[in-house]
Amino acid sequence: MIFTLKQMKVMKLKYLISRYIIIHCLIFFGAISASFGQTGDLQVIDKIIAKIDNYIVLKSDLENAYNDFLSSGQASPPDLKCRILENLVTNKLLVAKAEIDSVIVEDAEVDSNLERKLQYFISQIGSEERIEQYYGKTIEQFREELREREKEQLIVQKMQSVISEDVSVTPAEVKDFFESIPSDSLPFFSKEVTVGQIVKIPSVSEAQKEKSKRDLLDLRNRILAGEDFGTIAKKYSQEPAAKNSGGDLGFQPRGVMDPKFEAAALGLKAGDISMPFESSFGIHIVQLLDRRGNLYHSRHIILIPETTQQDVDRTIHEMDSIRTLIVNDSITFEKAAAEFSDDKGTSSSGGYFLDPNGANSMSVKDLDPTVYFTIDTMSLGSITKPLTYRRPDGKQAVRVLYYKKSKSPHQANLGDDYQKLYHAKLNQKRNKVIAQWFDRAKGEVFINIDEEYNSCDILK
Structure with missing residues (x-):
């Protein structure tokens, strides 16, 4: 050509x-x-x-x-x-x-x-x-x-x-x-927008956490009674990879895993199984298999407690209070996002969605469709009331969206x-x-x- x-x-x-x-x-x-x-x-x-x-x-x-x-x-x-x-x-x-x-x-x-x-x-x-x-x-x-x-x-x-x-x-x-x-x-260039979000993930009630701990304690007792750890992990663990790995994490260096998980694993003797404990990912039991210097080999079973509608309602009320502070100019949207948002991908950028190069003005074609259809009904400078939505991992969360700027399609x-x-x-x-x-x-x-x-x- x-x-x-x-x-x-x-x-x-x-x-x-x-x-x-x-x-x-x-x-x-x-x-x-x-x-x-x-x-x-x-x-x-x-x-x-x-x-x-x-x-x-x-x-x-x-x-x-x-x-x-x-x-x-x-x-x-x-x-x-x-x-x-x-x-x-x-x-x-x-x-x-x-x-x-x-x-x-x-x-x-x-x-x-x-x-x-x-x-x-x-x-x-x-x-x-x-x-x-x-x-x-x-x-x-x-x-x-x-x-x-x-x-x-x-x-x-x-x-x-x-x-x-x-x-x-x-x-x-x-x-x-x-x-x-x-x-x-x-x-x-297609239409570009600057849109931000503040996300709150409903915290799980203590009652739900205790239920997961009881369920894990039952699984632990079954393993101690002779059932195979890997088989139990494949059937019950809520870690997707467990269905293939049986919960086996292989050898890991210290400082890589969640600190609470690592502390629980390294506090065991080889072959021992921990009591149920909580990390930032859920409730676990972990078995230490081997330890070689700075490396350790473990496997685990994790259960992730589910939120209830009461948990969601409480989070909506909390988010509405944050929105009121922003609307009344008691706090900027950017500061509120950095201080309160549970979404790691946007909280560090003042709540704004970023393109791969780190710019907060992005093409509408790159926006999540749910976000796009929401801002399509909004006026510039407005912020939504708390909205419940499903995160990509299927978990329910609450957020507000802020429609800051818009740039029309242009040469x-x-x-x-x-x-x-x-x-x-x-x-x-x-x-x-x-x-x-x-x-x-x-x-x-x-x-x-x-x-x-x-x-x-x-x-x-």
């Missing part, structure tokens, strides 16, 4: 604007697919396609990232696969050079970033339980397997920052960048889309500086690309 100059310019603008939004998620979600050996039903026969010093790029890394990009619906350039491979090789080179130059990231930063991305991923999948059910792994195992990849990506970002720390963009450069695109070929323009254009131009300049760095650095470490990808001319 032959592209005209105008078409190529439009493709370049759309690619630059979308790339700065997608590229950070591209590696993360590609890592998720690679970690668990699947992208939908696609099966990739793996092999090493690039070696960079002591680091490698697998064929699955490339294929998973490529398919994730295509599934995002973004316009893709004809040489997309080569661009992704170039990005993967560049990332490994950045990591290799970071090791040489002693550039490191702190564990606390890795954990914080991983948790933020996981919360976004969970919001897209629906719930932690759905992730566990789909992959047959606990959320803790899921988190641990992604941690090294997240650490690598943070090192890449830190090296990129060091390399491009002097790069900046002026308003004049943004204006020139925008005006370089023919006016009849500017990209079209790209400097007034409405300055930030998108600014980041696109900034990313373009940074890419140029990093490409120049790559040309210099590639001679300092060993790099070998599989001949299957010679046409990409990455090393040229």
